[in-house]
Amino acid sequence: MRYVWPHRKFLYPAVICIFLMVVTYSASIGSILPVLKVLVEDEGLHGSVNKYIAEDRFGCTFITYNSARDREVRDIEDRTAQIRRPKPDSPLYEASLRGGDFIVALNGTPLKALDLFKELASSEQESLEITYRSADGEWREPVQVQVPPLTQKTALARSVIGMIPGGQSKQERMRTLLVILGLLIVVVVVGNAARFMAEYLTVIINTLSILDMRRHMYTHVLRLPLDRFSDNTSDTMSRFVQDTNDIFRGLNNFFQIFVTEPFKAIGPITIAFLLDWQFTLFLLLGTPLAAILFRKIGKMVRRANRRMLVQFGQMLSRLESTLNGMRVVKAYMRENYERRRLFQVDRIILKQQARMGMLEALSSPVIETGAFLIGAAVIYFIANRMLDESGDTGVARFVTLLVCMGAIFDPVRKLSNVYPKLQRANAAAERIFELIDSESEYDQDAGKPDLPTICNSIEFDQVTFRYPKADRPAVSEVSLSVRKNEIIALVGPNGSGKTTLLSLLPRFYNPTAGRILIDGLDIRDISIRSLRKHFGLITQESVIFPDSVRANIAYGRPDASDEEIKAAARRAFAEEFILQLPDGYDTVLGEHGATLSGGQRQRLAIARAILRDAPILIFDEATSQVDPESEMKIQQALETILENRTAFIIAHRYATISGADRIVVMDEGKIVAVGAHKQLLESCPLYRRLYETQFRNEEG
Structure with a gap:
């Protein structure tokens, strides 16, 4: 998130759009109930809202009596309101009405259930006279029932429903349906516009975040010690390309699915809970099991992807070496060999990709199977209540609960697909932050002084250096003093340590033992930047x-x-x-x-x-042959640059040796002789052999 947060000017509107998208999604799910109320239930939308207000106001549950569904009661007509489960503090309960009683008249006027609910919901009187019959059909004396005031939520519901045309005829119902569908269209358009903006803004955020990450990586890589690149350059390149792409895809999935989908489930869960809290709790029992499964599969995917990313680095290394050496590959007709070498890495990558594919393919079917089993149990539970003789669950309510169940399971299904992809990104992020958090060569320089610009002397004092994983030192116990403006030529067989020794001067590497002094100052006690300005x-x-x-x-x-x-x-x-x-x-x-x-x-x-x-020059002379004219001009240019300068030259030409003040002969990481050309010809067998094999023809 440290790369996402700087772009919060895009993040804030993206979050607002996600919230708006979630709200409109929940509203579209919630609109199913009023649509079904209009289409399939006799009470219609307005009757349903009036019933809800009456139940909330009088603290009980009402049903509409149906002799075909309920137990037949003598002299009770269909569509009579019946009381169910009155609360102890209900005005009806206080007036001696109990569950199962039928309300047949209000203030002496006989009313069917729909009209009764409307009167109870809209009454502004202090009390009402209720005529009722007991559960077995016996007449009871009329009672006075106190009318409680409307609560804030029921008053709001009454105001909203008053804006929508109502009625029971076909034309009135169609008019109600058109209004609901019109509102739903507006909600869907707004929701999809919010979805577009949310996805577009998250892509911008993710792109900028990855760009910042690459910049940070590149800045840090340029500050890493040189030994970091001795054997894993291709792996570093793979982190810049493959790993950052995995993180980009992971960020997209995170914002567009992992963050959004759980919030999208909140609305359907809330609606389902309001309709039937027992059903909702039972439905959510599978959530902990799904979380455990996500975590288990995610760990396996993360490990497999990390191994695969390492192999991508190996593949890049082999591709680079083959393409750079294509002339040699073709000249020696080794195309088949190089193909087999790359295929070995490809097979390892294929194995890891197949493993991740299997895990990702497994997660969704397992989750969906579990969701179906829970859903089947829930459907059986609801249907049993609906078909029970005392049930009060209507068709509209039943269908709405099923839709809510699907809307709850859909985010879980999407999360089961995307969670393994997030673990891929997690594995890539581990590799990238492993690189970013590695210590740079400048971290150890805090507070170190700068090197003055005099440079009167350079001294190697018993310097030893061993490369990581090497079985012997590349430079061993080298001691050498160099005066200002002195030209030192280093000669020796390949692998004798010449280049390594000079790489220690600008601190490309630090000596394993011994020290290098410039004007008496240990270069490890000098800031790297000021040191390298002198070279x-x-x-x-x-x-x-x-x-x-x-x-x-x-x-x-x-x-x-x-x-x-x-x-x-x-x-x-x-x-x-x-x-x-x-x-x-x-x-x-x-x-x-x-x-x-x-x-x-x-x-x-x-x-x-x-x-x-710079006052000090390091010149590693090219071993490749150049034409005589170019060689002459290179020598002339070299003479120009060597004037009034301390120079270290790894020499491969006689002209370079002849212009040096001293020649240092190295073998197996050690200095075996130091002196002038003629002196070394007489005293150093190795130099004499080098001269005869490399320089003599050139001199002649």
Whole structure:
């Protein structure tokens, strides 16, 4: 909800629309009773309301005597009002009338039930003379009965019913029906308009919430330590795509069904409770069982979906590696192998999807079967009362109760379908918040001082580093002192720890043991942001972003002027090919700079470092061969950027080695020799072997 709440300007009207939709839905369900009263019952709508007011006013229940249904009583005509269940404080009970007595006249005027109910409901006299006969038909002396005042709710009911035309003839009933249907049409139109607005607003809320979540995730991911991306980049991408989509669908289901449907059931439950509270309580007995079933199935769905989302990350990883290496796949004709590799992951995903599908398919039939069993018992219960000789449940009431039962079970059925989907979203949310709540590399920097800009010395003091899950250190007990403006070339076999050692300088990783000092300050005691401002970085694989040439050069200094950007490009010998691009500096480069050659990409990376103008440079020289002209220009650009700068260069070319002040030879994570070129040729067998295999031909 922390991503939903900021958009409460949409949430408030959405809640109002949901409330209006629920009210109109309840009103449409409640309208069934008056419609049926008009169509199928003799007393009609007005007679039914008059009966309700009379019962409430005089504290008893009335029925209309029917000799075919009830026990036949001598000399009692059909449609005579009969008293049932008078309360002890009822004016009728106080006047000695009891359950089963028949009221045959009011103030000396014989009245049938409908007319009697109307008089009792509308009478403004203080007392009425009631002529009645006992339950066995014996005449009793007329009695005076006090007339209680109308309560607020009965007065309201009387006022409302007075606005609707009444009568018992066909034409009068049809006129009443038209008025009710007209009101119902208005209610339905308003309800559906509210439903449209509620669903539209919830989609806006959910879209904005997911957008905020992705932004928060991306901001946090950019602050995570580099080791977070060493082996699970595809899983992180899956969380951005698949997991957020699951949450979006879950939020839609939450607002449109999980919140709305229970409220929609409140109206039918209230109507059913007013009509027959015993029936309603019996009907609600299945609710706890349904809740237990929802919870059980939901847990299993959540676990299965979490496993499936992990496999989606694996699938993305295999797809990415295959598509990036498509030339190799085709060259070695390994299409079938790659297909089988991906199908292995697909089968695991299929297994989890099938399990979730089974659980989701199971929940609704189980709930509906249970609802039918309860419904069948309820129908039997109501029908038994209706057909009982002393029953007083009319057809309209019976049908309305059945409709209410369906309206109560319908939200339960929908919830049984949507609850597993919410658990899918819950599993996705767990993975996303696991990422968001992970500690960023800046969290540990609170209160740490900035690094001054002098940088007279850099010292590696017994530095050791081991990658997570590695069985041996990548760098072991390295000690090295570097002076200001000194150029250090690092050489060694692949895997000797050169790149790892230099990755410790800007704190991409923290040493497992030992320390790195800049001007005597341990870099772990310095804020990361101020530390990294002192570094320019050129990686072995020149990183080019899918943006304009101008933006790529200014990546380290986004506030640089156009003239500064162009000056950096000229110093890196990059402007000559930039101006040949379709839009010059505004040309948008393809993904990974695929439209540029390797030498052009490296010159852009050098221009970026020149513009950054940091006092310390880390240059991991590209191993790929470039044409002689590009290599010459790269060397010229490198000479430009190395002026008055401390530099660490992972060297793969003799020209780079020859320009270094010192050469550091590394093997198996350790420094085995340090010195000048000629000195190392004489004293270091490993350097001599590297020179003979990698550099000698180039020198010649």
